[in-house]
Amino acid sequence: MPTYATLVDLADRDVQNAQELATIWGEIRTEFEGHDTELLDSYAALGEHDFLITFEAGDREAAFKSALTLHRHGLEGKTMPIVDTDDFSDIVDEV
Numbered sequence: 001m002p003t004y005a006t007l008v009d010l011a012d013r014d015v016q017n018a019q020e021l022a023t024i025w026g027e028i029r030t031e032f033e034g035h036d037t038e039l040l041d042s043y044a045a046l047g048e049h050d051f052l053i054t055f056e057a058g059d060r061e062a063a064f065k066s067a068l069t070l071h072r073h074g075l076e077g078k079t080m081p082i083v084d085t086d087d088f089s090d091i092v093d094e095v
Contacts (some may be wrong), residue, residue: 001056003040003084004063006070006077008051024073035065047088049077 029039036058043052053070057063067079083091 001038001055001058002060002063003056003082004066004079005082006053006055006067006079007045007049008053008070008075008077010050010075014083024075028069028073031069035062037062037066053077071085 025039025042032039032055038056040054040056042054044050045052049064055066056064057066061080063079067077070077070079
C-alpha cells in the first residue's frame with residue numbers, strides 16, 4: 001500500500017487540552033479504517049507545522065478521503081506520497 005505523510009496545522013481549531021487531541025486521533029483512526037487507510041504514526045512537531053501524520057492508503061482515492069477526514073476535524077494539512085529511503089535508492093539505481 002502506498003504511504004503518505006501529512007504536515008498538519010491546527011489552523012482555526014481551538015483545542016482546549018491534550019485529552020481533546022487524544023479523542024481527535026481516535027476518531028480519525030476509526031474514520032481512516034473506513035477508507036481502507038491505516039494511520040501509522042502521528043507526531044507533535046515544533047516549528048512551522050503542529051503535527052506530522054503518516055498513513056498507508058489502499059489507493060489514491062483512499063488517500064484523498066483520508067486527507068478530507070483530517071480537514072473535517074479542523075486539521076489543515078499538506079498531504080504527499082512518501083517513499084522509504086531504501087526503496088528510493090532502488091528507484092535511483094534503475095535510472
